[in-house]
Amino acid sequence: xxxDGRRAxxxxxxxxxxxxxxxxxxxxxxxxxxxxxxDTRPLDESxxxxxxxxxxxxxxAGILTAGVGWLVVSRGLRPIRQLEAEIASIxxxxxxQRVDVAPLPGEMRPLAGHLNDLLDRLHAxxxxxxxxxxxxxxxxxxxxAGLRSSAEVALRRxxxxxxxxxxLALCIDVARGMQALVDKLLLLARMDAxxxxxxxx
Numbered sequence: 553x554x555x556d557g558r559r560a561x562x563x564x565x566x567x568x569x570x571x572x573x574x575x576x577x578x579x580x581x582x583x584x585x586x587x588x589x590x591d592t593r594p595l596d597e598s599x600x601x602x603x604x605x606x607x608x609x610x611x612x613a614g615i616l617t618a619g620v621g622w623l624v625v626s627r628g629l630r631p632i633r634q635l636e637a638e639i640a641s642i643x644x645x646x647x648x649q650r651v652d653v654a655p656l657p658g659e660m661r662p663l664a665g666h667l668n669d670l671l672d673r674l675h676a677x678x679x680x681x682x683x684x685x686x687x688x689x690x691x692x693x694x695x696x697a698g699l700r701s702s703a704e705v706a707l708r709r710x711x712x713x714x715x716x717x718x719x720l721a722l723c724i725d726v727a728r729g730m731q732a733l734v735d736k737l738l739l740l741a742r743m744d745a746x747x748x749x750x751x752x753x
Contacts, residue, residue, distance in 0.1 A: 559596065560589040631656050635664065647675040680744065684737075691733055699726045 554560050568581035638651050650671060653664045706719030742748040 554589060554591075559592050561592050561595075562587055562589045564588070631660055635660065639667070642671065644678065647671060647678055684740070688737055691737075692730065695726045695730045695733070699723055699730075702726070 564585055564587045566583065566585050569584050570581040571579045635651060635656065642649050642651075650668045651664045653661050653668070656664055702719045702722045706716050709715040709719075739748065
């Protein structure tokens with residue numbers, strides 16, 4: 553700090569100054585310090601402006617980078633959100649619907665393809681189950697109707713032992729047929745589950 557309160561930068565040099573005259577009478581060299589100062593106000597103002605400029609530029613660059621990053625991430629996640637919405641819309645009533653692979657980026661297409669394969673297998677399993685239940689219900693309707701009608705006819709014949717025996721024999725035949733049908737259905741269910749290997753003959 554200078555005598556008038558200004559801030560300054562200083563550089564100094566120490567050296568010795570010897571007096572004149574013959575060497576024998578010459579006094580020893582006197583140490584001298586030469587100080588040169590320069591006012592730092594212009595430099596301080598330039599540094600303050602540079603700090604302000606760098607701070608503003610850094611803040612602006614940070615905001616711009618955050619905005620661009622958010623935009624890029626948002627656009628990058630859009631296909632995942634669309635895929636998520638399509639998967640969420642598929643239920644047991646519309647298993648034939650498939651995920652659209654075309655708008656997805658190349659990295660996600662194999663995943664969507666495998667998901668569609670899984671939906672194909674699931675849809676086929678549901679269709680087999682529906683067909684199995686429909687076939688079983690259809691196959692059981694006829695013997696159950698015969699069993700019921702035989703029992704109703706036997707109940708109407710009072711005191712007819714021969715008719716009762718015939719009705720009971722018919723009921724036993726129908727029950728045996730139903731038991732054979734149940735055994736076949738059970739065998740088919742085990743084969744579908746992979747518990748039984750069919751013998752090819």
